[in-house]
Amino acid sequence: MVWRNIFKTIILLLIVSGFLIPGAFVSAQTPQQQERQSLEEELERLEREIQKYEDDIEITQQQKKSLQNEIYILQNSIRKLDLQIYQSNRLIGDLRVQIDDTATSIIRTEEEIGKVRTQLGEILQRIYEEDRKTKLEVLLVGDQLSDFFDNLMALEAINTKNRDLLSDIEALYEYLGGQKEALESEKGEEEYLVKISLLQKEESKSAKSQSENLLEITKGQESEYQKLLQDKKKQAAQIRSRIFELIGVPEAPTFGEALDIANIVSSQTGIRPAFLLAVLTQESNLGKNVGRCYLRNTSNGSGVVVATGRAISRVMKPSRDIQPFLLIVGDLGRDPLNTAVSCPLSYGYGGAMGPAQFIPSTWNAYKDELSDILGKPADPWNVSDSFLAAAVYLVRLGANRDLYGAEWCAAVSYFSGNCSRKNQIAYEFYGDSVRAIANRYEEDIKTLEGQ
Incomplete structure (x- = not known):
């Protein structure tokens, strides 16, 4: 039918x-x-x-x-x-x-x-x-x-x-x-x-x-190594003149110059200078490995690699960072299409700015506070301004608390967004590495102060 x-x-x-x-x-x-x-x-x-x-x-x-x-x-x-x-x-x-x-x-x-x-x-x-x-x-x-x-x-x-x-x-x-x-x-x-x-x-x-x-330096001789340890003045001179590598600036400061800036920022925020320098070292290590890019398309966030001119997508996340970026560079009188930011990795987006490697949306959330302290528009590509920005952010994350794990947790949060149990396990290396670098810098600072 x-x-x-x-x-x-x-x-x-x-x-x-x-x-x-x-x-x-x-x-x-x-x-x-x-x-x-x-x-x-x-x-x-x-x-x-x-x-x-x-x-x-x-x-x-x-x-x-x-x-x-x-x-x-x-x-x-x-x-x-x-x-x-x-x-x-x-x-x-x-x-x-x-x-x-x-x-x-x-x-x-x-x-x-x-x-x-x-x-x-x-x-x-x-x-x-x-x-x-x-x-x-x-x-x-x-x-x-x-x-x-x-x-x-x-x-x-x-x-x-x-x-x-x-x-x-x-x-x-x-x-x-x-x-x-x-x-x-x-x-x-x-x-x-x-x-x-x-x-x-x-x-x-x-x-x-x-x-x-x-x-x-020691030619493999123990005696030469012991001489090196005893020569505090020579050690201090080497430490002070050592280049402190920073991403996103035309000329990197020496360690002595970076320490002077960190000490000023420490007096303003309560952050430990060695810890601040350690975080900035990690971020610059990341920045120089991912490369630098220019934004070219303010609609879709694509751009080019600075060194080669090669076209690349996802330089900046359109919905999150392009408008804040345009506001930031506009306030500073910079050309948005010729201001270097970080390149993207295989997934995700680039767009991190200057030595502290802030993405535009995060910088935008802090720029008024930074400008009030500085008395001028804060510049993420300026060494002193970026040091202050990193310190203010780290303090918000609890880095100035007098707890052994506070700095470690703040470092993990700076890297990944929060210090959840999952992130503590997944990104333990970042926190441990920052702590180790900070310990080395603390020894360097003691050498400089005791010369």
Whole structure:
């Protein structure tokens, strides 16, 4: 019968649609679980090896200063950093697999939504066509009176399933929204992990350079090393004249000049000078590794690499940073299309400005407070202004509290946005590295003050 064939087709469509629910996309796969377990075991092994090197370094640091011990510390630091770099690369690789899986799942979910919408459209079209028929037409089409009641029952079943389909679509859209949020979160984590890896490579490079320089200065002789330790005046002169590398400024100050600025900022904010200098060192290490770019398109945020002129997208996030950036450079009389900012990594956006590496939207939130202190518009590319901006921000994050972990947590927050338990674990290297740099700078400052 025509009626029965029509409704049989519709009911089959409805039965198929019953499988199009979000749960179908999230079932765990045994190979993935095995791979995850294998990765976790490898990371635990790496953590144990890294901890062993850290313990060895700490023990050696407590022993008498000798050339052999100093070289041993640097060599162990390099080995530890090599493990940390490998660990970061494994995490980045795993996260990129997750990103690809999530992106694929989003595509599948969108396809399933399209299928359900098509099926729903077909059903609604059938209902619309049947609703246009008069009761007399319906009665005349059926050979028997029972056909009429069969059709009524089928219509009722369709209306019920129609509501179920709408519910499924809502669930699919909700699931899709969750997937898109997860994808953005995963991309953000990948960006931070890449930055951590860059810092680890920079620190490893620095440790190798220190080892080579130490051997060159002492010619591998313990007596020469001890002379170097005793010559405080020479040490102080070397420390004071050492270049303090900063990103985003035409001429980097010496360590002595940077310390003078940090001391002034410390008197204004209560921040510890060595800690402030350590954070700025980390940010400059990041900045010089990601490169410098010019914004070229104020609509979509694309631009070019300063060094090569190569076109690049995502120099600045349009919805968040372009308008604040235009306001900042406008107040300073700078050309927005020829003012260098950081380039983007593989995911996320660039746009960080000057030595303190503030993104425009964050700088905009502090610029009035900074201008009140300075008595002029604050300039993120000015060394003194950027030092003050970093200090004010770090104080807001609790860095001036008299607690051992306060500075560490403020450093992690400066890097990642907050000091949640998750970020403490994920970005421990950044906090530890800032603390280690600050400790070295504190020793340098003591040498300068005691000369």
